[in-house]
Amino acid sequence: MLSKYNVITLFPKLFEEWKNTGVISNGLNDKIFTLNTINLREYGIGNYKQTDDAPYGGGPGMVMMVEPIDKAIEKNKAEANIFLTPSGAKLNETMINKLHTYKSINIICGRYEGFDQRIIDIHSDYEISIGEAVVSGGEVPAMFLMEALIRRLPGVLGNSESLINESFIDGKYDFPVYTRPETYKNMHVPDVLLSGNHKEIEDWKKNNLKDI
Ligand SMILES: C[S@@+](CC[C@H](N)C(=O)[O-])C[C@H]1O[C@@H](n2cnc3c(N)ncnc32)[C@H](O)[C@@H]1O
Numbered sequence: 001m002l003s004k005y006n007v008i009t010l011f012p013k014l015f016e017e018w019k020n021t022g023v024i025s026n027g028l029n030d031k032i033f034t035l036n037t038i039n040l041r042e043y044g045i046g047n048y049k050q051t052d053d054a055p056y057g058g059g060p061g062m063v064m065m066v067e068p069i070d071k072a073i074e075k076n077k078a079e080a081n082i083f084l085t086p087s088g089a090k091l092n093e094t095m096i097n098k099l100h101t102y103k104s105i106n107i108i109c110g111r112y113e114g115f116d117q118r119i120i121d122i123h124s125d126y127e128i129s130i131g132e133a134v135v136s137g138g139e140v141p142a143m144f145l146m147e148a149l150i151r152r153l154p155g156v157l158g159n160s161e162s163l164i165n166e167s168f169i170d171g172k173y174d175f176p177v178y179t180r181p182e183t184y185k186n187m188h189v190p191d192v193l194l195s196g197n198h199k200e201i202e203d204w205k206k207n208n209l210k211d212i
Contacts, residue, residue, distance in 0.1 A: 002149055003033040004104035007142050008072045010051060010111055012037035014139045024147070027156040035146070038076055043068040052112055061113035069108060069119045078104040080125040083115060084138035084145070088127030093168045095128065096148055107145065109138025165205070172209040 007015065015037050018024060027033055044051045045067060052062040073081060079102040089095065099105065108115075108123075120127065130141040150156055157163065167173040178189040192204045 001100045001153055002102050002105060003153065004078065005033060005035045005146055005149075006038055006076050006078055006104070006106045007036070007109065007139075007146075008038045008040055008069065008076070008106060009109040009137075009139055009142070010040045011109075011137065011139055012039045015143070018143055023151055023156050023158075026158075027150055027153065030155060032153050032155050033150060036076070038072055040068055040072055043071040043075075055113060059113070063113050064110055064115045064119070066116040066119045066122075069115070070122060073106055073108070073123050076106060078102075078106040080104075081106045081108065081123045082126045082128055082145070083108045083120055083124045084110060084130070084141045085114060085120075085127045086129050086132075086134045088129040090132075091128050091130050091145060091148065095126075096152065099126075099149060100152060107138075107142045109142050111137045165209075168212070170209075171212060173212060175205045175208040175210075 009015070015035075019028060019035060024035075028035060040051055041049050045065065050065065051068045052064050055061070055063045080099070082099075082105055084107065108119075128141075128145065130144045135141065152163065163169065165174055178193060182189050182194065190204065192200050195201065
């Protein structure tokens with residue numbers, strides 16, 4: 001399974017707090033996977049470590065240059081290179097399973113108006129979108145993608161049963177869940193969940209999975 005994650009980004013600090021949080025932090029401490037953030041600026045060109053330039057043909061914004069990313073990838077080889085792009089294949093469980101056939105991946109985060117097409121033509125094994133909305137950079141999509149991948153690694157989730165009924169896994173959404181108090185603003189937890197009858201509880205859960 002996929003246990004080595006490299007993220008190529010202009011903003012590695014964005015990942016620091018996330019790496020120290022919840023299942024990501026636990027998995028790193030337990031050495032279930034490794035996660036390296038690679039600062040693209042270090043591969044920038046010239047004294048100013050330039051990584052972007054104006055688009056040929058004109059137009060707004062800047063474009064991420066091919067050479068810094070090419071160098072960063074050549075220096076940090078992985079089995080597959082994933083470029084995050086709004087126009088990429090939509091992330092879903094089939095894609096998550098496919099990506100787990102690799103041991104290591106590079107995730108390349110775009111910014112500005114996106115990547116010079118040539119870096120995608122040279123190195124891309126996958127272009128992935130996390131949804132039909134555009135955000136300002138690939139860093140949040142990279143965290144989204146990695147969390148979806150990492151929570152599948154054996155030992156990362158405290159209770160691996162959490163995965164069994166998880167939304168999308170069997171073509172359904174998860175069932176509704178409740179915790180204390182039993183009544184809130186006159187709304188009651190379904191009686192069956194308080195019954196202690198395991199068979200009826202399991203039946204209720206199965207019958208309350210929502211269709212996708
Ligand atoms: C402002 S966006 C580029 C938008 C570009 N003009 C377009 O419409 O495709 C900058 C970067 O954010 C990342 N990004 C934004 N939305 C994304 C999405 N839905 N899925 C994956 N990456 C996304 C990509 O890495 C992209 O290169």
